[in-house]
Amino acid sequence: GAVVSQHPSWVICKSGTSVKIECRSLDFQATTMFWYRQFPKQSLMLMATSNEGSKATYEQGVEKDKFLINHASLTLSTLTVTSAHPEDSSFYICSAAGTPAYEQFFGPGTRLTVL
Amino acid sequence: QQQVKQSPQSLIVQKGGISIINCAYENTAFDYFPWYQQFPGKGPALLIAIRPDVSEKKEGRFTISFNKSAKQFSLHIMDSQPGDSATYFCAARSLQGAQKLVFGQGTRLTINP
Numbered sequence: 006g007a008v009v010s011q012h013p014s015w016v017i018c019k020s021g022t023s024v025k026i027e028c029r030s031l032d033f034q035a036t037t038m039f040w041y042r043q044f045p046k047q048s049l050m051l052m053a054t055s056n057e058g059s060k061a062t063y064e065q066g067v068e069k070d071k072f073l074i075n076h077a078s079l080t081l082s083t084l085t086v087t088s089a090h091p092e093d094s095s096f097y098i099c100s101a102a103g104t105p106a107y108e109q110f111f112g113p114g115t116r117l118t119v120l
Numbered sequence: 121q122q123q124v125k126q127s128p129q130s131l132i133v134q135k136g137g138i139s140i141i142n143c144a145y146e147n148t149a150f151d152y153f154p155w156y157q158q159f160p161g162k163g164p165a166l167l168i169a170i171r172p173d174v175s176e177k178k179e180g181r182f183t184i185s186f187n188k189s190a191k192q193f194s195l196h197i198m199d200s201q202p203g204d205s206a207t208y209f210c211a212a213r214s215l216q217g218a219q220k221l222v223f224g225q226g227t228r229l230t231i232n233p
Contacts, residue, residue: 111163
């Protein structure tokens with residue numbers, strides 16, 4: 006299967022700071038990328054869908070001004086958590102899909118801890 | 121209508137036994153049903169997937185059974201091994217839904233040696 010990487014794999018930051026997480030498709034062009042959040046022992050919750058070159062579509066209840074998503078190229082999407090607070094601590098996972106989008110390939114996840 | 125209900129929440133199976141996880145859905149527009157395996161601290165990995173035009177798909181020890189009329193599908197793991205201990209998620213996707221996956225709640229599977 007295709008490979009998706011995330012960087013960093015874990016990050017600890019202070020409350021009020023911003024954190025950027027990168028998601029890269031290493032061996033295919035991802036026309037669509039998805040960002041999920043997963044709390045301990047829970048399922049994946051879709052935060053937003055992004056298509057290369059266009060604005061992300063956010064799920065209901067996800068603050069677009071807090072979770073900034075940029076999909077500037079067919080191999081890179083970034084999620085920036087602005088003014089992070091302890092309740093934003095979670096496991097953030099991206100996935101990428103090519104064309105046709107029959108499969109989503111998931112990244113290894115980024116563990117964010119906000120102190 | 122977008123939900124996918126998964127059961128059981130947790131499952132303990134003896135080594136060599138059969139692990140069975142079930143999912144049910146309501147949205148008849150769903151056309152792709154994957155199963156994902158997730159180990160602690162890792163992202164989910166696609167295990168096996170099925171489309172509604174077939175009733176069963178087998179890959180190695182993993183089999184999906186699909187019942188379109190009942191709107192249910194299940195994952196069977198034959199000859200379960202301790203290395204299969206993980207959390208399993210079923211999911212469903214509709215072509216009408218911008219390729220979004222709807223995930224089940226997850227099943228924590230433990231295989232006792």
